[in-house]
Amino acid sequence: MSVTDELLQNAERYAADFDKGHLPIVPDRHVAIVTCMDARVNPFAIFGLHEGDAHIIRNAGGIVTDDVLRSLAVSQRLLGTEEIIIVHHVDCGIRKFDNSEFLDQIEEESGLRPPWGSDAFPTLADDVRQSVARVHASPFLPRKHSVRGFVYDEKTGRLLET
Amino acid sequence: MSVTDELLQNAERYAADFDKGHLPIVPDRHVAIVTCMDARVNPFAIFGLHEGDAHIIRNAGGIVTDDVLRSLAVSQRLLGTEEIIIVHHVDCGIRKFDNSEFLDQIEEESGLRPPWGSDAFPTLADDVRQSVARVHASPFLPRKHSVRGFVYDEKTGRLLET
Numbered sequence: 001m002s003v004t005d006e007l008l009q010n011a012e013r014y015a016a017d018f019d020k021g022h023l024p025i026v027p028d029r030h031v032a033i034v035t036c037m038d039a040r041v042n043p044f045a046i047f048g049l050h051e052g053d054a055h056i057i058r059n060a061g062g063i064v065t066d067d068v069l070r071s072l073a074v075s076q077r078l079l080g081t082e083e084i085i086i087v088h089h090v091d092c093g094i095r096k097f098d099n100s101e102f103l104d105q106i107e108e109e110s111g112l113r114p115p116w117g118s119d120a121f122p123t124l125a126d127d128v129r130q131s132v133a134r135v136h137a138s139p140f141l142p143r144k145h146s147v148r149g150f151v152y153d154e155k156t157g158r159l160l161e162t
Numbered sequence: 163m164s165v166t167d168e169l170l171q172n173a174e175r176y177a178a179d180f181d182k183g184h185l186p187i188v189p190d191r192h193v194a195i196v197t198c199m200d201a202r203v204n205p206f207a208i209f210g211l212h213e214g215d216a217h218i219i220r221n222a223g224g225i226v227t228d229d230v231l232r233s234l235a236v237s238q239r240l241l242g243t244e245e246i247i248i249v250h251h252v253d254c255g256i257r258k259f260d261n262s263e264f265l266d267q268i269e270e271e272s273g274l275r276p277p278w279g280s281d282a283f284p285t286l287a288d289d290v291r292q293s294v295a296r297v298h299a300s301p302f303l304p305r306k307h308s309v310r311g312f313v314y315d316e317k318t319g320r321l322l323e324t
Binding site: 002003004007008010011013014015018020021023025027028029030031032037038039040041042044045046047048049050051052053054055056057058059060065066067068069070071073074075077078079082083085091093094096097102105106109110111112114115116117118139140142146148154155156157158159 | 164165166169170172173175176177180182183185187188189190191192193194199200201202203204206207208209210211212213214215216217218219220221222227228229230231232233235236237239240241244245247253255256258259264267268271272273274276277278279280301302304308310316317318319320321
């Protein structure tokens with residue numbers, strides 16, 4: 001049995017006990033959280049969130065890319081979120097490799113160089129500040145009064161504001 | 163007190179009881195899940211996941227964009243995931259508006275047309291199949307033996323494979 005099949009058995013159990021069919025599409029807490037895809041980062045648990053509370057946007061690094069700006073534009077303009085929380089984390093995969101070497105390796109194997117990269121700045125705090133700055137610089141987001149950036153430490157479970 | 167400040171109080175409680183500092187960076191279940199940012203979709207609860215189990219990638223729609231392919235390339239090439247699960251959902255915000263009108267509205271307000279759009283296909287199943295097809299078409303992902311697409315119904319909690 002594949003892992004996917006095992007997870008689908010869990011999903012059947014979730015559906016059997018499901019009691020959240022009444023929740024509206026607009027997030028109850030009017031907040032969007034941007035964070036890394038890392039398996040150890042559980043934004044529901046960290047922030048005490050439940051189904052219906054918040055938009056959660058995740059990619060490799062929790063970097064504010066164009067696709068994250070698209071998601072935030074949908075979140076704010078169509079679904080009424082007001083605040084943005086950005087969380088990067090200490091032991092992040094994308095800070096463990098050289099971006100150029102990663103792209104070189106893919107190019108060698110596939111014959112094509114990807115149109116994207118995973119840019120990392122000198123320090124983790126710089127990464128977070130760059131992502132916060134990209135939100136502020138975007139002409140497409142109407143609400144920027146609360147855009148806050150954090151570093152999560154997966155060894156201690158603590159958040160540090162940058 | 164802002165919503166962000168309230169959520170930070172929750173985060174302090176999470177850190178106070180934290181006992182997961184030993185988890186490795188490689189996801190235990192070797193799976194990456196791509197899904198929508200929608201507040202009602204909780205992949206941890208749906209799939210019975212815990213911290214450390216799976217990469218979770220989320221954007222508006224759960225669409226496989228270039229940024230999702232970047233994240234999946236990092237997930238597979240650097241962190242050893244093998245299977246991919248893609249989940250869209252019935253009551254999705256990006257199927258509720260016309261993409262051109264959304265971009266027109268942003269252009270009117272900001273003076274700039276965004277470089278991105280939120281493309282929706284005729285049916286939700288088409289959306290899922292398009293995202294699965296983009297994974298299969300990508301030259302940058304080495305493992306495509308298990309790429310499965312689903313529609314989640316937030317009214318019933320059920321997943322339907324497409």
